[in-house]
Amino acid sequence: AQRVTQPEKLLSVFKGAPVELKCNYSYSGSPELFWYVQYSRQRLQLLLRHISRESIKGFTADLNKGETSFHLKKPFAQEEDSAMYYCALGKTSYDKVIFGPGTSLSVIP
Amino acid sequence: DAGVTQSPTHLIKTRGQQVTLRCSPKSGHDTVSWYQQALGQGPQFIFQYYEEEERQRGNFPDRFSGHQFPNYSSELNVNALLLGDSALYLCASTQLFSGTRSYEQYFGPGTRLTVT
Numbered sequence: 202a203q204r205v206t207q208p209e210k211l212l213s214v215f216k217g218a219p220v221e222l223k224c225n226y227s228y229s230g231s232p233e234l235f236w237y238v239q240y241s242r243q244r245l246q247l248l249l250r251h252i253s254r255e256s257i258k259g260f261t262a263d264l265n266k267g268e269t270s271f272h273l274k275k276p277f278a279q280e281e282d283s284a285m286y287y288c289a290l291g292k293t294s295y296d297k298v299i300f301g302p303g304t305s306l307s308v309i310p
Numbered sequence: 311d312a313g314v315t316q317s318p319t320h321l322i323k324t325r326g327q328q329v330t331l332r333c334s335p336k337s338g339h340d341t342v343s344w345y346q347q348a349l350g351q352g353p354q355f356i357f358q359y360y361e362e363e364e365r366q367r368g369n370f371p372d373r374f375s376g377h378q379f380p381n382y383s384s385e386l387n388v389n390a391l392l393l394g395d396s397a398l399y400l401c402a403s404t405q406l407f408s409g410t411r412s413y414e415q416y417f418g419p420g421t422r423l424t425v426t
């Protein structure tokens with residue numbers, strides 16, 4: 202079954218502390234993995250995708266095929282990082298995107 | 311470019327009624343997907359339209375149907391509304407066969423449907 206799990210519903214960290222949002226998936230094949238973010242009163246938007254191997258707003262995510270994980274990390278959290286984060290996967294550009302339940306990140310000043 | 315637009319913003323309906331939600335894709339995009347996001351959950355894929363045809367469908371009953379027009383805009387129709395249909399309905403657009411394996415879906419602000 203194709204599934205994305207995010208074990209933490211809520212995550213609170215202090216400003217300047219490292220943050221890691223966990224994501225695990227089950228999928229037969231080689232999916233594309235994404236992180237989407239939704240800031241307060243804004244629409245859902247793509248944060249990063251694994252094949253780009255880029256850092257966006259200081260966030261990085263490494264795909265671990267052995268552990269089927271795609272954890273999102275940032276070394277120093279900022280207040281503006283407070284948002285809802287969704288891990289997601291898709292097969293190709295014409296396939297559906299499967300979202301996880303989301304993790305609400307709160308950065309404490 | 312206003313990006314993906316959706317109408318209406320909010321909607322209140324009664325059980326058993328029918329509803330139509332509308333979506334205009336981002337300029338240059340030809341593919342529209344619809345998602346249902348219940349409170350506290352991630353978006354769930356309903357279906358995707360390309361070239362005015364349904365390409366893929368998620369695990370939603372036939373009460374959920376859609377349409378895509380020649381200008382790529384799309385409608386989501388839900389018949390015989392149930393209380394459980396109350397959710398945020400998101401529309402996302404992308405360009406199919408963009409030539410790259412990777413793609414990005416652009417989401418609209420959503421339509422909040424409340425069924426009483």
